[in-house]
Amino acid sequence: MSPVPGLRGVGLLGGGVIGGGWAARFVLNGVDVQVFDPDPDAPRKLDEVLANARRACRRLTMAPLPPEGAVRFVGSAGEAADGVDLVQESAPERLDLKQALLSAAAEAAPASVVIASSTSGLLPSALQSGMSHPERLVVGHPFNPVYLLPLVEVVGGAQTTPAARERAADVYRSVGMRPLVLSTEIDGFVADRLLEALWREALWLVEGSVATVEEIDDAIRFGAGLRWSFMGTFLTYRIAGGEAGMRHFMAQFGPALQWPWSRLVDVPELTDELLDRIVTQSEAQAAGRTVRELEAQRDDALIAVLQGLRSVGVGAGEVLDDYERTLFERAGVGQQELLDGWPLRVVDRIVPTEWVDYNGHTNDSRYLELSSNGVDAFMRFVGIDAAYLASGGSYFTVESHLTFVEQCRAGDAVHVDLTLLDHDEKRMHVFTWIRRGLRGGDGGDGGDGGDGVLLGTAEHLLLHVDAGTGKAAAAAPAVLDALERVRAAHASISRPPAAGRHVGQPRSR
C-alpha cells in the first residue's frame, strides 16, 4: 500500500529533467510510478535524476522517508495511465504532441483520474480540446528541481472542474509541495510571465554589452534574490514604503514606470482603481502585521538564508564567511585585554530564533555548540590561529560532560565563561558556565565567578594531535606558555562542583 493516502500510483508521460524530477518526488514519497518515454536513453537519464534526488532528500530532512516506490517503464501513454490515480505529462512544449499523449492517457484512465500537464505556458483549454472527460485536465506546472522546489501552479481550462484542480492540489500537497491554484488561465501563467519579463530585460543587457551573464546573475543573487527566497516583490515594496505603507511606495516609485529603467516600456497606467486594488490586496497580504513586524520577520529570514548559504560556502554565504574571518582577525589585536576579567568571557551572543525547535525549546546540542565555540575562542586566545593549524598541530575534544539547568529562549542574551582546570603538554581540561544575562560586572567571586542566570555547564578534555602522524603530540612551546599564564591567573578559582561528575551521580553540593 502506498504511504500516501489515496494515491496508489502515478503515470508519467515523459521522463526527462522535469518528468524525472516528478518520478523522484513521487518515488521518494513511497509512490510507484509508471513511465512512458520513447527516448531509449530515458531510463539512464531518470536514474541520474533519481540519484541526485535521493542524495538531496536525505540531506533535506531527518524525518523518516518511507521505503521507495518502484519505477516501471512502459511502452505507451495508455499503459502509463493504467491503474494509477494521477497522470502527469512532461513532454516537450509542442501542443500537438502534448494533445496526443493526453488523449491517449484519457482513453485508458477512468474519468475519476486527474490528468495533469507540466507545460510551462500552454493553455489548459487548448490541451483539453478533443480529450475524453476533459473536465479532469489541469495544468500542474512545477519548477526545477521538482524534487526540492515546492511551487506547482495549478490551472484549469474552460472545461476543467474546480474539483479536478482541488484533487490535483491535494496530491501535490501530499508529497510536500505548495500548490498555487490560479483562477484564470493565461499564457505563461503567473510565475513564468514574471521570469520571462526579467529574462527579456537580461537579454537586452547582454545585447547592449552593459553587463555579462555573470554580472547579471550577481546583481540578483547578492541582492534582491536573497529577499525573493521568502518574500515576493509586493511585500518587499510594502516594507520599503515604511510606516506610510503601500500607497506611499507607489507614490514614490510609480513615476519610475515612465522612466527608461527597462527596455520593456509597455506599462500599465496607475489609475486610481489599480492603485486601490494594489493597496487593498497588500493590506490583506500583510494580515495586520506592522511594518516593524514585517521588517523583523524579513531580517530573521534573511539571516537564516545567509547562514544557510554560509554553511555551503555559496554566493552571499561566501561573502559572510569572508567578513567573519576579517572580524576575527581585527579582534585579534589587543586580545590580551580579556585577561583582565576572570574567568575568561569567551562567548557573548543573542540566542537566534533557529535554535528553538517547534516545541519552543532550545535543542540540547546548542549548549554544547555555545561551549564549543567558547573553547574555540580560548584556543585562538592561546595562539592556535590559522597559521598554527596550517602547521599541523590542533586540539581535538575527546570527552565532554554537560549539565542542563535552565532553558533559554530566542532573543536571550547569553554568555560563556571559561576556566582552565588542568593541562599538560598534550592535554587541556576546561570548564565552562553558560549563562543568561547581558554582560555585566566582571564577576570573579572565586566560586563559579560570574553574573547572570546559570543555564548549564560543560566540561571538556582536549588532546593535542599532530595532523601528520594522527597521534597525540606536545603543543608548541608558545601555546604551553600561554596556558601556564592562564593557569596562574585561574589559580584562585575553586573547582566547580559539576566538574568530574558522571551522569546520574547524586548531587553533593
Next chain:
Amino acid sequence: MSPVPGLRGVGLLGGGVIGGGWAARFVLNGVDVQVFDPDPDAPRKLDEVLANARRACRRLTMAPLPPEGAVRFVGSAGEAADGVDLVQESAPERLDLKQALLSAAAEAAPASVVIASSTSGLLPSALQSGMSHPERLVVGHPFNPVYLLPLVEVVGGAQTTPAARERAADVYRSVGMRPLVLSTEIDGFVADRLLEALWREALWLVEGSVATVEEIDDAIRFGAGLRWSFMGTFLTYRIAGGEAGMRHFMAQFGPALQWPWSRLVDVPELTDELLDRIVTQSEAQAAGRTVRELEAQRDDALIAVLQGLRSVGVGAGEVLDDYERTLFERAGVGQQELLDGWPLRVVDRIVPTEWVDYNGHTNDSRYLELSSNGVDAFMRFVGIDAAYLASGGSYFTVESHLTFVEQCRAGDAVHVDLTLLDHDEKRMHVFTWIRRGLRGGDGGDGGDGGDGVLLGTAEHLLLHVDAGTGKAAAAAPAVLDALERVRAAHASISRPPAAGRHVGQPRSR
C-alpha cells in the same frame, strides 16, 4: 582609531530607510558617522533602523563585532563631509536635490575623498556635473536592508576615474558588502532594470485581475525565488539545458521570446552574435563545472536555504516543516517493527555539508545533536507524541556525557543506536552509539551491539516534568509500560564501558 583600516569616518547625506541602513552598516563595524538630514524626525527614525540592525547583526554572526561607532547629527552637507573618508548620499530621487547636496559635500571634502550616491537609477554623469573634483563621484547603489544585503552596485560617470570606483568598492568590502563594479552607466543600472521588468509584468497581472499581489509573491517565493538567493537566471537556465548546455537551452526556450508570455513584447533578436556571446559568457561563468556538479551545488544550496527558512517557519520553510510532520505521522504506523533489532536504531542519515566547519571538521555539538535526535525518536517510540506533550508532560535532559572517537565527513552515512540503561517513574537513563556506515545487519553482539565504525557515544539522564507545576512528576502509565518492555528487551545488552565515566577518568577497558 577606526577598526576598519583607512576609514576614519563616513559622512551621510540623508538618514531615512537607506541612509539609516548605511549608518547601521558603518556604525556596527565600528566606524563613526556624521549625518545630515533636515527632517526633524530623522534621529528617531535612524534610531529605529539602528535598533533593527543591532538585533540582526548579533544574530547574523558570532564573530566579534568591534565597539560601535558614534552617530552625530550635523547641520549641513558640508559639515557631514568634514574630516571623513567617504561621503554617501541617500536623499530622495530628485536630480536637482541630489546635485545640490553632492556639490556642497564636494566643496567641503578634499579631492581624495570619494563621494557616493545611493541613487536607484539616476546617471552618475548627471550627478557629477557642476561638482568640484567630479572624478571622485560614484554611484554606490545598495539594497534594503543595507545592513544585511551584501550587494552594492558601483557605477562611474563620464568623468569618474577607475581609482574612485575601486576606492569605493574597497570601503564597501571592508564592511562586509559585495560590490558589483559596472563598466557602463545606464538608467536603473543592472539590478533595478531586472527588478523593474518583473515589477511591470506584476502590475499587468494585477491590472488584468489574473492574480492578487499575494499570489504573485507566492509564485516567486515558493519557486524561482529560492534559486535566486544563490544562483541567477543564466546559470539556472544553463542547468536546465542539461548535458547539452546553454546553446541547447536557448534553442529550446528562445522561441518563447515571441510567445505572449509577457505584456512586455519589445524583445531583442537572438542573432548568432548574441547567442555566441551568451554561450561564451555562460561557459566562463560555469568555470569548468559540469552540469552534474552545478546541479549538486544548486541542490546543496537549496537545501541550506530551505532548512534555514524552516528554522524561522517562513515561506518554503513552513512547507518543509508541515511535510516533515506528515512524514513522522505516516511513519508512526507500525513502529513496533523497530523492536525487532537491538539496540534500537533511532537515527539513520547522511552528514550534511553544513555540519562541517571551515577546518573540515564536524563541530562536536553535531554528535550531541545526532544523539539528541535519537532520544527524540525514542521518546516518540514510547508514546511521547504531540498529544502527550500538549497534555503537559515531557522529558527534559538534565545531564549528558559524550566521548568523541572519530571525525565524520560530509556525505558520511551515520546511524545512532540506543539502549535504555535504567529508568524509574520520573527518570530515564539512556546510552547511544553514533556510528558511520550504512544500515547493515541487525547487530546485537551483546556488547555495543552494532555494525559500522564507532564515531562517538553519548549518555543522557532525562527527567519527566509536569509543565503545569514545572516540577518532576511521574510519566503516564502507558509510557512507563513501554519503557518496561524496552528494558526487558535490552536486558541482554551489557553496560557499555563509556557509561558512568566522568571526564578525564582513566580508561579501564
